[in-house]
Structures are given as C-alpha cells and as structure tokens.
Amino acid sequence: MDIANNNKAIMLKVMDQLVQGHELATKLQQLLSQHGSGLGSAEDLVAKILGSYSDTISTLDSLEPISSSFLITTVEGSQNASCNNEGKLEDSVDSQKRLGPVKGKRGCYKRKKKADTWTVESTLLEDAFSWRKYGKKEILNAKFPRSYFRCTHKYTQGCKATKQVQKLELESRMFSITYIGNHTCNTNEITANIKPCLQHDEIIMDSEESKCPSLRTSMNEEVHEEENNHHHGSSTESDLQLVWQEIIGFDEEHHHHHEAIYDCGETNASINGLDSTDLWSWQRFPDQQQ
DNA sequence: TCCATTTGACCTGA
DNA sequence: TCAGGTCAAATGGA
Known part of the structure; x- marks a missing residue:
C-alpha cells in the first residue's frame, strides 16, 4: 500500500x-x-x-x-477565470459589457496563481503584444504604484494574458514587469506588423524558480546595447507612455522637474505604420539626475 | 461617437 | 482584517 x-x-x-x-x-x-x-x-x-x-x-x-x-x-495554472459562469469567461463577459452594467459583479474574479507567471526586470516596458490598462494600485511599502494591463484582445479573442508594471526605484530606469498567463490571441497578426524589439536589460525573475536560463543569457547579451536601442518600437507605446507619464507625475510630486532629462529629442517616429509620437521620451529616465 | 484611461468600489485570498 | 487584483462608471481625447 x-x-x-x-x-x-x-x-x-x-x-x-x-x-x-x-x-x-x-x-x-x-x-x-x-x-x-x-x-x-x-x-x-x-x-x-x-x-x-x-x-x-x-x-x-x-x-x-x-x-x-x-x-x-x-x-x-494562472489562466484567470471569472468567478461566475465556470470558465465560459470571455463571451459572457463581453456580452455582459455590451448588454449593460451588471451590478454586484465588481471585483468578482479568481486570483491568479503563481504558475504561468514570470517577472522581468527591464528598462523597456514594451513587448510584441498590445496591452490595455485596466487598473492602477498603490502597493504597500512600494514607492511606486503598480499598473495593471490586460491583452487588448481579451474580449475579441479571449486572450487571458495580463501584465503588471511597477517601477522599481526612483533613481533607476528599471521596471518590474510581471506577465501572467500566456497569450491566446492571434500573435502572428500582431508580430507581423511589428519589428521585434530587443528587450535589453531584462532579467527574468520568475516567481517560482529561474525558469528560463537560456532566455536570461540572451537577454544579458543585449545589456551593453542599452543606450543604442532607441530605434525599436511596438504597438505598446501607448501603455508605455501611460506608465511613464504616471511615473513622471509621481516623481514630480516627490521631486522636482526633470523635463530636460526626459527630452531625448526623438519625437514623432513612425514605426511600421504605428503612430509613435513621443515614443522615446520615456526611455530617458532620470537616473542621472542630481 | 468610439475607444482608452482614470479611479473608486468591490471581492478574494492570505 | 486588509492588501492586492479586477470591475465598471466617469471622463477625456481623437
């Protein structure tokens, strides 16, 4: 036995x-x-x-x-699901939204588990996917608020991927980006329109173990290119700008103005047909400030 | 008018 | 009990 x-x-x-x-x-x-x-x-x-x-x-x-x-x-694992409807998530949620508000459903969700979750520390916030911000939260004992993003295709394609972005330190350009769940949306369509961007400075910080040693190696190879990578773009500029603007605002509340440092002189770039006005302004984080 | 963001409310889970 | 995660109404921009 x-x-x-x-x-x-x-x-x-x-x-x-x-x-x-x-x-x-x-x-x-x-x-x-x-x-x-x-x-x-x-x-x-x-x-x-x-x-x-x-x-x-x-x-x-x-x-x-x-x-x-x-x-x-x-x-x-962490494939999030609504607490109602037992898994038939997306259509029902979508139809609910379109049919009108359903009172009493706020915050009704299943908290994601750690499996299928990994964290990256990076100076770059973008990736090949399109994200939509759905929330922001002040985190206890954290200097900066955490922003919550879901895949833009959550309702159209039922993609369950989400990510959380949080700035690590005031004096650093590093962000902690936590990806939760895998994309189930049509990534070919997305990546076909976007040049691959180097995710330099990234450090995989998996919530469970170091899951991707090979990735870590490839990421580290890019570290030395940090200052030269101002010519990569993705469809996620909008959310980058958002987070960045939030952080700028946050910094300005706690410090003073950093406009000269933010302005790296590259504006109105158009990459692969995507409007990327002010695309790179976020990259010059005030790490060298006074 | 449509779509994205903001933000307070609400729920879950530790 | 409370921090964290998500929802959804309000708001703003294109």
Whole structure:
C-alpha cells in the first residue's frame, strides 16, 4: 500500500515537473517568436521540445487516470477565470459589457496563481503584444504604484494574458514587469506588423524558480546595447507612455522637474505604420539626475 | 461617437 | 482584517 502511494506521489511529482517544463518551453517559444527573425532553428528546437513534453505527459497520463485532473489544473495554472459562469469567461463577459452594467459583479474574479507567471526586470516596458490598462494600485511599502494591463484582445479573442508594471526605484530606469498567463490571441497578426524589439536589460525573475536560463543569457547579451536601442518600437507605446507619464507625475510630486532629462529629442517616429509620437521620451529616465 | 484611461468600489485570498 | 487584483462608471481625447 505504501509502495503504491509512494509511486503515486512520484508520478505526481514527475508530472508536475513535466508540466512545468512544458510551460517553460511554451513561454520560450512565445518569446522567440516575439524576437523574430534569425531564430528559426531555435523555434524548431523549441517545437520539438514541446512535442517531446506533450508525448511524455500524455503517456504518463494514460498510465495514471488521477493525473488527468492534475494536469489540467496545473497547465491552466494562472489562466484567470471569472468567478461566475465556470470558465465560459470571455463571451459572457463581453456580452455582459455590451448588454449593460451588471451590478454586484465588481471585483468578482479568481486570483491568479503563481504558475504561468514570470517577472522581468527591464528598462523597456514594451513587448510584441498590445496591452490595455485596466487598473492602477498603490502597493504597500512600494514607492511606486503598480499598473495593471490586460491583452487588448481579451474580449475579441479571449486572450487571458495580463501584465503588471511597477517601477522599481526612483533613481533607476528599471521596471518590474510581471506577465501572467500566456497569450491566446492571434500573435502572428500582431508580430507581423511589428519589428521585434530587443528587450535589453531584462532579467527574468520568475516567481517560482529561474525558469528560463537560456532566455536570461540572451537577454544579458543585449545589456551593453542599452543606450543604442532607441530605434525599436511596438504597438505598446501607448501603455508605455501611460506608465511613464504616471511615473513622471509621481516623481514630480516627490521631486522636482526633470523635463530636460526626459527630452531625448526623438519625437514623432513612425514605426511600421504605428503612430509613435513621443515614443522615446520615456526611455530617458532620470537616473542621472542630481 | 468610439475607444482608452482614470479611479473608486468591490471581492478574494492570505 | 486588509492588501492586492479586477470591475465598471466617469471622463477625456481623437
């Protein structure tokens, strides 16, 4: 009996590890696709890794019936879901919004779990996805408020990805960007219109462990290019500007004016058809101020 | 008019 | 109990 229980525990642990590996490979695949050209072989490799994980998981799953539910809950991880309607999230939410306000539903949600969540520290706030801000919150013992973003395609494509952005220190350009959930929207459409941007200065700070060592390496390679990367853009300039403007405002409340430092002289850039007025003004954060 | 942001309200979970 | 996360009405800009 104990042996059976022990085997079951081992099986669960193996499944856990496999599922985690699968999640990491999925994230890596997404990041590789965001970074775009020249990485085709790497993407192929990731696809093979993912296939291997899937095969192994399904094989184990067929051996142990109880693992099925485990697999689903783990893989879904932080995929947020409304507390009503048991999973049929997006359409219902969307239709609710269009049909009119439903009182008593505010804040009705399931808090995201840590799985499928990873944190990046970066001087750049943008990525290949389009985000819409839905909230801001003062965080206890934090100098700066945290901004909350959801995927623009949440209602149109049911994409459940969200991210949280918080400035780390007053004297630093670094932001802590927490990504929660994977994009399920049509990323090809997004990335096709946007040049891949280098996410220099990024440090993966996964909430569970360091999940993406290969990514970390690639990120670090870009560090030295920091000051030269003012010519990359994405569809997320709007939210960048928002966060930046908030922070500027916040700084100005606590310090004084930094206009000269913010003004890096690049305005009205048009990248890939996207209007990016004042696109780069946010990049010159007052790290060298007095 | 449409869409995005702001912000106070509200709910969940630790 | 309260900090954190999300909702949704109000507001503003294009």
